[in-house]
Ligand code: SF4
């Protein structure tokens with residue numbers, strides 16, 4: 165995917181806000197690229213992790229929103245482990261995901277963004293992931309996000325789901341967590 169840089173889209177104050185809200189000290193980054201060199205999915209990213217940090221520092225919010233990097237990141241944490249400053253890039257990526265969604269920007273990877281939202285909604289509702297609900301909601305939301313319905317794939321997934329239910333590999337009714345209040349607090353503390 166070709167992403168155009170546009171210097172007029174710089175948002176001053178964006179970097180400061182990201183640091184304050186996410187708690188990730190991205191000003192400690194000195195662009196050594198150790199994070200990027202260890203990241204297993206850079207081949208699929210529009211911008212490598214160290215570049216995303218620089219883009220945030222520069223206030224290129226819209227460029228970040230248009231790129232697929234934050235959705236491609238697998239949260240594997242290799243970058244944090246390798247970073248000499250322990251800069252928590254996956255945490256930053258998560259913050260940026262929420263920022264894109266809350267600003268109403270169109271995510272570069274609609275299906276991944278749909279999964280992200282459905283997953284969080286599951287946690288918000290039940291305190292843990294309900295696989296059956298997750299599968300069902302993801303099918304609908306990803307079709308909406310991609311504006312196309314793949315009936316063949318839906319039927320095949322439905323068959324797979326039924327088979328898994330029959331074999332007891334999938335719980336039908338969601339189990340709720342006992343730590344309902346703690347989960348509620350987590351969501352209440354969301355910065356964006
Ligand atoms: S490893 Fe850390 S300091 Fe180096 S570029 Fe990546 S985030 Fe910046």
Ligand code: SF4
Nearest residue numbers: 203237238240241243
């Ligand atoms: S957490 Fe994301 S950015 Fe960091 S190494 Fe893993 S995939 Fe790459």
